[in-house]
Amino acid sequence: MYIDRLERYWIYAVAGTLGVFSAALLASVFIFGVTLPSPVGRVDPMQLDSTEFATPGLRSMGDNQYTLHVVAKMWQFDLGQAKGKPAEIHIPKGAEVTFVVTSKDVTHGFYIEHHDMNMMLLPGQIAREKATFKKPGTYHIICHEYCGSGHQNMIATIIVDA
Amino acid sequence: MQVASPLPQRQPSSLAFPKLAMLMEERTLVGAHVLTGMLALLLGSLMGPFQTFRRSPFVKEAFPDLQIPFFSFYYQALTIHGVMNALFFTTFFIVGFTYFITQRSLERPLWNRTLAWVSYAMMFVGLALVLFAIGSGQASVLYTFYPSLVAHPTFYIGLVLLVVGSWLVGANVFMTYAAWRKEHPGERVPLAVFAAIANFIMWIVATFGVAVEVLFMLLPLSLGWLKTTDPQMGRVLFWFFGHPLVYFWLIPAYISWYTMLPKQVGSKLFSDGLARVAFLMLVIFSVPVGVHHLFSDPGVSSVMKGIHTVFTFVVAVPSFLTAFNIGATLERAGRQRGARRALDWLWHQDFGNPVVAAQLAGMILFIAGGFSGIIQASLTLNIALHNTSWVPGHFHMTLAGAVTLTYIGIAYWIVPLIRNRALWSKKVALAQIYTWLVGMLIFGHGMGAAGIAGVPRRTDLSNAPYVNPDAAFFLNTSAISGVILLISLVLLLVNLVGTLFFSKEPVTEGAPVDTVGPAGSPLWLERWGLWVGIILVLAAVAWLPVVADALGTFASPGYTPFVPNPLK
Ligand code: HEM
Ligand SMILES: [Cu+2]
Ligand SMILES: [Cu+2]
Numbered sequence: 001m002y003i004d005r006l007e008r009y010w011i012y013a014v015a016g017t018l019g020v021f022s023a024a025l026l027a028s029v030f031i032f033g034v035t036l037p038s039p040v041g042r043v044d045p046m047q048l049d050s051t052e053f054a055t056p057g058l059r060s061m062g063d064n065q066y067t068l069h070v071v072a073k074m075w076q077f078d079l080g081q082a083k084g085k086p087a088e089i090h091i092p093k094g095a096e097v098t099f100v101v102t103s104k105d106v107t108h109g110f111y112i113e114h115h116d117m118n119m120m121l122l123p124g125q126i127a128r129e130k131a132t133f134k135k136p137g138t139y140h141i142i143c144h145e146y147c148g149s150g151h152q153n154m155i156a157t158i159i160v161d162a
Numbered sequence: 163m164q165v166a167s168p169l170p171q172r173q174p175s176s177l178a179f180p181k182l183a184m185l186m187e188e189r190t191l192v193g194a195h196v197l198t199g200m201l202a203l204l205l206g207s208l209m210g211p212f213q214t215f216r217r218s219p220f221v222k223e224a225f226p227d228l229q230i231p232f233f234s235f236y237y238q239a240l241t242i243h244g245v246m247n248a249l250f251f252t253t254f255f256i257v258g259f260t261y262f263i264t265q266r267s268l269e270r271p272l273w274n275r276t277l278a279w280v281s282y283a284m285m286f287v288g289l290a291l292v293l294f295a296i297g298s299g300q301a302s303v304l305y306t307f308y309p310s311l312v313a314h315p316t317f318y319i320g321l322v323l324l325v326v327g328s329w330l331v332g333a334n335v336f337m338t339y340a341a342w343r344k345e346h347p348g349e350r351v352p353l354a355v356f357a358a359i360a361n362f363i364m365w366i367v368a369t370f371g372v373a374v375e376v377l378f379m380l381l382p383l384s385l386g387w388l389k390t391t392d393p394q395m396g397r398v399l400f401w402f403f404g405h406p407l408v409y410f411w412l413i414p415a416y417i418s419w420y421t422m423l424p425k426q427v428g429s430k431l432f433s434d435g436l437a438r439v440a441f442l443m444l445v446i447f448s449v450p451v452g453v454h455h456l457f458s459d460p461g462v463s464s465v466m467k468g469i470h471t472v473f474t475f476v477v478a479v480p481s482f483l484t485a486f487n488i489g490a491t492l493e494r495a496g497r498q499r500g501a502r503r504a505l506d507w508l509w510h511q512d513f514g515n516p517v518v519a520a521q522l523a524g525m526i527l528f529i530a531g532g533f534s535g536i537i538q539a540s541l542t543l544n545i546a547l548h549n550t551s552w553v554p555g556h557f558h559m560t561l562a563g564a565v566t567l568t569y570i571g572i573a574y575w576i577v578p579l580i581r582n583r584a585l586w587s588k589k590v591a592l593a594q595i596y597t598w599l600v601g602m603l604i605f606g607h608g609m610g611a612a613g614i615a616g617v618p619r620r621t622d623l624s625n626a627p628y629v630n631p632d633a634a635f636f637l638n639t640s641a642i643s644g645v646i647l648l649i650s651l652v653l654l655l656v657n658l659v660g661t662l663f664f665s666k667e668p669v670t671e672g673a674p675v676d677t678v679g680p681a682g683s684p685l686w687l688e689r690w691g692l693w694v695g696i697i698l699v700l701a702a703v704a705w706l707p708v709v710a711d712a713l714g715t716f717a718s719p720g721y722t723p724f725v726p727n728p729l730k
Contacts, residue, residue, distance in 0.1 A: 002433075002435065002682070003433070003435075003436065004432070004433065004490075006490075007432075007433065007436065007486055007487075007490075010482070010486045011479075011482075011483070014479060014482040014483075015479070018475040018476075018478065018479070021475060022471075022472060022475060025471065035464075036457055036458070036464055036467055036545065037458055037459065037460045038460070038462070038463055038464040038467075039460060039461055039462070039463060039711060040460065042715055042716060043716065044716040045716060045718050046716075046718075046719070073726065074721070074726035075726070105310065105718075105721055105726060105728070106308075106309075106310050106311050106393070106721050107308045107309075107310070107311075107393050107397075109458075109549055109618070111549065111550070111616070111618065113616040113630060114616060116545045116546055117545075118458050118544075118545045118546070118548050118549070119458050119460060120397075120456075120458045120459045120460065121460075122393040122394050122397070122459070122460065122461060123310060123393055123716075123718035124392065124393065124394065124461075124715040124716040124717075124718055125394055125459075125460040125461045125715065126460060127460035128460075140616075140628060140630075142616070142618050143618075144548075144549040144550065144618035144619070144620075144621070145308075145549060145620070146237065146304055146308075146620040146621075147311075148311065148721070148722075148723035148724065148726075149235070149237065149302075149723050149724050151237070151620070151621060151622070152621045152622045152623065152625050152626035152627075153625075153626065153627060155626070155627060155628055
């Protein structure tokens, strides 16, 4: 098949650019350690009470490290807050938090504003990711997947104390 | 100087198939599909501007009680918007356009006209059932209908009818081609039909995923035959289908750019061979990329996410080939219109002809949207953007921009042919096109910037307890684009109604359709069995591990969008 000379150069240029993109991607994963949610375990959404999700909330693991168990349900994040209290937790500056999250009912999302934390929450699947909060301030956890009529209310707050 | 062509040229049998006046049967069949599609577009898109209003902090303050027409529930309107635009408008329009080019290019009627009407009836009943389900408030599950939300059975039955109807369309097109091939051994099929066949092959492979999801998971759950479902498997099956779906929309637009635009601007396609390669690459590599919609899913392994990302870069190649090929074709046209200096040809184009202008405006949006697509496909950047309003920002420049504007450009010549009357007003058409272009640019920018600031998509912000204040400005500019786009929609409606009922002038322009393929392009490109084989192998390699990973998840019962308790 006849291919024009200029067109051939264009093809090389495109292939080169996409090669660079792929390399940048590998670098971000292997050098900068960006991670994605990946399979870490499963849990029966109908039996959460007999699992680690029976008592959601913050647990200190020492050395300014924490795990936060969260159960997403229509239409709130359960961070272990008392009934009728806002979904809100305080953590100290510099805390490294491992989020361990699942859904009790339908598909939800777990997105932390101004922080690269973005997970889908599916009933049956456990999602786990780490984040470090260096700057004091208020961070919103937002459900970013449509989960029914109260979806827009599904917001929780992390307050990083100074 | 005349050069003898290497193969004897076949004479187009123009008497049997007149160029300007379409046969009555052809007009009704193509017309039914195209006009049903345009109706779905108008109905679905009408919600769009009101969605932008409901997302704007300014509007919330100024008009706190603003509702979306026909609906008080945001997600019901958004379901109509997504389902009508993304599923019904596109499918009906593509089928009508495909029937048109197949019959015209091959200069023969469809293999089976009765079958064509049967499939139309199925798709139309599908449309009616889905409208009933959503309209009655029993299917506010959005156009992705992720389990374990459950809709009324009529919603799923309607979708099944749409998909099965479209399979019959594919069969009809393949058989028409096979009959032509028998009578024309050794000839190259015209590029438009080549691409249309490739498109329907891809579509049939891809819809298999969603058909399994709907028939074996969702419909039985909704009927109460099954008590539980698996949301991760649902998402895997949906996105097996979901990415080829976007190429199913794009390929007809490319058909117009590759095979019709050159004639509409008085130029010639730069390279037919590479055009065919581009179409084949689109079709082959559209399947092993769908996991890029599942980057944030906990049930899919990182290895598969990486593999699908690399293929996503590969599937960008044909679009770059297209950019060169169409660019070179337009340069030739621009030079003929008097462009001298290097880049002069960019503005020496026929911006005053609605059919051309719609496609050029679509391309401008496609360049902006395509780059945003490559950005979000990079899995690590995707973490920042997944499910934010960046994503609708992206696909309103590609789908609602490039694809829809090109279809509208096609409508501006095909509706006159169907009606046998000239377009009602060229001026109104131009105003419609340029308002759409400007509107979508502002919209795409506003939604993109709001997404970077962290605003989620698919969210009724007017009722949300918190909206990121940094994003207020961009949500407000999106609402301005909503006003501009609403005007554009009205102009489109007026021109279609005008052309159908009030236009008095006769049609003067025929359809720019090739009836012979170029002798130079290699015949092996038409070895369809080989391509189908490659698609299936790639599909298996890229998806079986993902499916296997999702297998055996705990079962989850169904829920309606309104009650936080499982369905009984
Ligand atoms: C005419 C002007 C249009 C406007 C102002 C508009 C506006 C919008 C807005 C604001 C959203 C996001 C809503 C949200 O995430 O909460 C949206 C979603 C969407 N739009 Fe449009 N749109 C328009 C036309 C179109 C067209 C022509 C198409 C396709 C052919 C389209 C396809 C979609 C799809 C598929 C979604 C996603 C729905 C979902 O997330 O479930 N839109 N549109
Ligand atoms: Cu939610
Ligand atoms: Cu939600």
